[in-house]
Structure formats: C-alpha cells, structure tokens
Amino acid sequence: MNYRIALGLALFSLSTASFASSLCQEKEQDIQREISYAEKHNNQSRINGLNKALREVKANCSDDKLRADHQRKIAEQKEEIAERRRDLAEAKEKGDADKVAKREQKLQEAQNELKALESRDY
Known part of the structure; x- marks a missing residue:
C-alpha cells in the first residue's frame, strides 16, 4: 500500500x-x-x-527571499574560500607538507561547493 x-x-x-x-x-x-x-x-x-x-x-x-538567501549562501561560501586560502598560505609558510595537502583539499572542497551553488537556478 x-x-x-x-x-x-x-x-x-x-x-x-x-x-x-x-x-x-x-x-x-x-x-x-x-x-x-x-x-x-x-x-x-x-x-x-x-x-x-x-x-x-x-x-x-517568496521567490525574492529564495534568491536573496541563495546570494547570501554564495557570499558566505566566498568568505569560506578566502579563509581556506589564508589557512593554506599559513601552512605553506610553515613548510608543513601534511598540513599543506589538507588545506589544499579543504580549499578544493570549498571551491566545488561554490561552483555547485552558483550553478543553481536561483
């Protein structure tokens, strides 16, 4: 049923x-x-x-609210990417290869999430 x-x-x-x-x-x-x-x-x-x-x-x-929320999420994700770039630069400065690799992966994930957000129709 x-x-x-x-x-x-x-x-x-x-x-x-x-x-x-x-x-x-x-x-x-x-x-x-x-x-x-x-x-x-x-x-x-x-x-x-x-x-x-x-x-x-x-x-x-409301469609306007959905669009505004979506733009807010994109802006937040861009801030996340900026933070990930700072973390990566800091890890590179310290020369810690393991941290550099982890920070590069986190940055890539954040960039992929931004691409997914930007590809939506809102």
Missing part, C-alpha cells in the same frame, strides 16, 4: 515538475519528492521533518 502511495506521489511530482512557474513551487516539488522517497523507505522521522518544511515553504516562501 505504501509503495502505491509513494509511486503515485512520485508520478504526480514528475508530472507537475514541468509546470512549476516559480522557485517556491519548485522547492515545494523538491520536498514532495523527498517525502515520497522517505515514505518508500518508511522513514517516519524524515517524513515528519519534510512535512514541516513543506508547511513552512507554503506559508512563508
């Missing part, structure tokens, strides 16, 4: 995905897909959290 419900929700989400006219609607659809996945795996605590998130989005979401 749960499988049929999850399948129905998944199909509904897929059928409506192409008709999303706003970022908030897309966000609602993403949450619905996650709920379907959680139902498929009988993860009730995840379902409860996602239903709460869905109610919040429906009550408070």
Whole structure:
C-alpha cells in the first residue's frame, strides 16, 4: 500500500515538475519528492521533518527571499574560500607538507561547493 502511495506521489511530482512557474513551487516539488522517497523507505522521522518544511515553504516562501538567501549562501561560501586560502598560505609558510595537502583539499572542497551553488537556478 505504501509503495502505491509513494509511486503515485512520485508520478504526480514528475508530472507537475514541468509546470512549476516559480522557485517556491519548485522547492515545494523538491520536498514532495523527498517525502515520497522517505515514505518508500518508511522513514517516519524524515517524513515528519519534510512535512514541516513543506508547511513552512507554503506559508512563508517568496521567490525574492529564495534568491536573496541563495546570494547570501554564495557570499558566505566566498568568505569560506578566502579563509581556506589564508589557512593554506599559513601552512605553506610553515613548510608543513601534511598540513599543506589538507588545506589544499579543504580549499578544493570549498571551491566545488561554490561552483555547485552558483550553478543553481536561483
């Protein structure tokens, strides 16, 4: 029975995905897909959290707010990259090869996260 419900929700989400006219609607659809996945795996605590998130989005979401939040995340990630660069420079200055390698990896991870953020449609 749960499988049929999850399948129905998944199909509904897929059928409506192409008709999303706003970022908030897309966000609602993403949450619905996650709920379907959680139902498929009988993860009730995840379902409860996602239903709460869905109610919040429906009550408070605006496309302008989503865009502003996204720009804030990008700015924060750029600050993270700057901090990682400072850490790397400090490690290079000390000549600790192990720390240099770790700092380079952290910097690369931060840069990859920024690329992922910038590639989103917000």
